[in-house]
Amino acid sequence: MTSLSLPAPAKLNLFLHVTGRRADGYHDLQTVFQFLDLSDDITFSLRADGDITLSPEIDGVPAAQNLIVRAARLLQRHTGCELGADIRLVKRLPMGGGLGGGSSDAATALLALDTLWQTGLGSDRLADLGLSLGADVPVFVRGFAAWAEGVGERLQAIDLPEPWYVVLTPEAHVSTAAAFGHPELTRNTTPITMRAFFAGGGRNDFEPVVRRLSPAVDAALEWLAQRGSARMTGTGACVFMACPDRHEAERILAQAPAAGFISRGLNRSPAHVALDRILRPHRI
Numbered sequence: 001m002t003s004l005s006l007p008a009p010a011k012l013n014l015f016l017h018v019t020g021r022r023a024d025g026y027h028d029l030q031t032v033f034q035f036l037d038l039s040d041d042i043t044f045s046l047r048a049d050g051d052i053t054l055s056p057e058i059d060g061v062p063a064a065q066n067l068i069v070r071a072a073r074l075l076q077r078h079t080g081c082e083l084g085a086d087i088r089l090v091k092r093l094p095m096g097g098g099l100g101g102g103s104s105d106a107a108t109a110l111l112a113l114d115t116l117w118q119t120g121l122g123s124d125r126l127a128d129l130g131l132s133l134g135a136d137v138p139v140f141v142r143g144f145a146a147w148a149e150g151v152g153e154r155l156q157a158i159d160l161p162e163p164w165y166v167v168l169t170p171e172a173h174v175s176t177a178a179a180f181g182h183p184e185l186t187r188n189t190t191p192i193t194m195r196a197f198f199a200g201g202g203r204n205d206f207e208p209v210v211r212r213l214s215p216a217v218d219a220a221l222e223w224l225a226q227r228g229s230a231r232m233t234g235t236g237a238c239v240f241m242a243c244p245d246r247h248e249a250e251r252i253l254a255q256a257p258a259a260g261f262i263s264r265g266l267n268r269s270p271a272h273v274a275l276d277r278i279l280r281p282h283r284i
């Protein structure tokens, strides 16, 4: 195999609790991750000389800081692999919106290059490696919808309904570090059980602080909440609502005062579905 194309899907945090602050300054979380069928697409072509190239570059993100290139370099360093890759990125996921696009791109790079370079780490070790790039990378590497604890690395598969979502993308950039560092963030939410989540429990602890930081997020949440159960994903700025069907999601989006998209919730990452098809084309 000399080249490989894989999607890098978005995620939603169906709820997000901050349950404590750790000695290293990071925060313990409880969350549920589900994937969306909206993805970036990334093509990896083998190079024999060890170079990593990325095109096109993302405006404002130099290639060396792009999580795709950082993931590729990390895998090279970790395995001693002397191969390289030319990488083409089709970016569709809004950035900095709590949809996890950068982490998902990094995870897809780890999965694709582990295959293309035949470094054979597999998803457990890739997930450990990916954690050093970002707290959201492991769930994308593992590829199953998950109940998550710790900083998001302790994952347990969870079987969720796969509804159509309407997702609004208000014009706001909310820095993850600023949201975690906000003096008014609730940092001691009592952990809940999976049963309580399925009974409708859980919220996003970042909503109050992000609504105060961003009038656009506040307005989008207020508008969506008039139509059903609306929530913010991650540290924002995107907000979402599950709908009974695709038609209803389209209808709500058409009336929305902010830009957005509709997308299906998925319990299995499209990156894994695509990789399985490539590696095991004859399996039913």
Ligand SMILES: C[C@@](CO)(OP(=O)(O)O)[C@H](O)COP(=O)(O)OP(=O)(O)OC[C@H]1O[C@@H](n2ccc(N)nc2=O)[C@H](O)[C@@H]1O
Pocket: 013, 016, 025, 026, 027, 028, 029, 031, 097, 098, 099, 100, 103, 133, 134, 135, 136, 137, 150, 151, 152, 176, 177, 180, 233, 234, 235, 236
């Ligand atoms: C909040 C979540 C929920 O899924 O999503 P996003 O809103 O970013 O999508 C994630 O936990 C975000 O993970 P990620 O975006 O990978 O964060 P990182 O780059 O690892 O961390 C950025 C900064 O946020 C703070 N941080 C992050 C995670 C965490 N559990 N505790 C923290 O205090 C730290 O100050 C860190 O330096």
Ligand SMILES: Nc1ncnc2c1ncn2[C@@H]1O[C@H](COP(=O)(O)OP(=O)(O)O)[C@@H](O)[C@H]1O
Pocket: 058, 061, 065, 066, 067, 068, 094, 095, 096, 097, 098, 099, 100, 101, 102, 103, 105, 106, 176, 234, 236
């Ligand atoms: N491949 C990438 N795609 C998106 N963002 C990236 C990428 N590589 C690095 N970044 C940086 O990561 C930041 C967070 O991006 P993203 O993962 O889309 O948002 P979030 O963490 O809110 O879900 C971006 O603003 C950008 O500076």
